Amino acid sequence: MLFRSVRYGHGGWFWLAVVVHYAELLAGAAVFFRTLRRSPQAFRGQLTLVLAASIIPWVFNAVYLLGLISAPGFDLTPVGFAASSALLTWAVYRNQLFDLVPVARDMLIDSLSDAVIVVDPARRILDMNASARLLATRQAGWLGSPLELSFPFLAAMNLERAARQSHTLVSTRAQLQYEVRVMELRSHTHHHPASVLLLRDVTAQRKAAAERDVLEQRVREQ
Secondary structure, three states: OOOOOOOOOHHHHHHHHHHHHHHHHHHHHHHHHHHHHHHHHHHHHHHHHHHHHHHHHHHHHHHHHHHOOOOOOOHHHHHHHHHHHHHHHHHHHHHHOOOOOOHHHHHHHHOOOOEEEOOOOOEEEEOOOHHHHHHHHOOOOOOOOHHHHOHHHHHHOHHHHHOOOOEEEEEEEEEEEEEEEEEEOOOOOOOOOOOEEEEOOHHHHHHHHHHHHHHHHHHHHO
């Protein structure tokens, strides 16, 4: 039996697929990196590990494509995926990768009638629940945008001062009155990565109180 060595090469379609796939991967990494920059400080360490784990296979695959190893045709990409899996496993069990995942968010936060808004120290919106999205004047593209663009009636509010006491503000959209409470979130390092704003519609309560005051005044006059 005769044994013959087989050699293979990469044609034009292979390199076209490589360019397309890497362009898609880089676009996804850019979006992920943008999200990482806008995320609260408490999430950045975890997101960095996820980003690093996704980049490792690319590096090993690039080494193979560029022919930087001594053994031609030897693909290190599976080794990169193994290293990526090991990093994710370490992140899950040692760095509490999923410790801050809001498991009950859809069932609890989004079901609240009060509007919940999360902003960073620069007053950029990080998250909102369903009630807040209905109240916002800007329905799309609110993530990372200034608080004033989606909630103009909150523009003059000092969040640090409001964290000490509740305020009542009037929305200009429907002349609704909202009781606003601000809570500062602090990480384990005692930093202030975000603030939570709770907006409760007190229009009906204030209207009823005003009518009751008028009625009591009439009774006193009689």
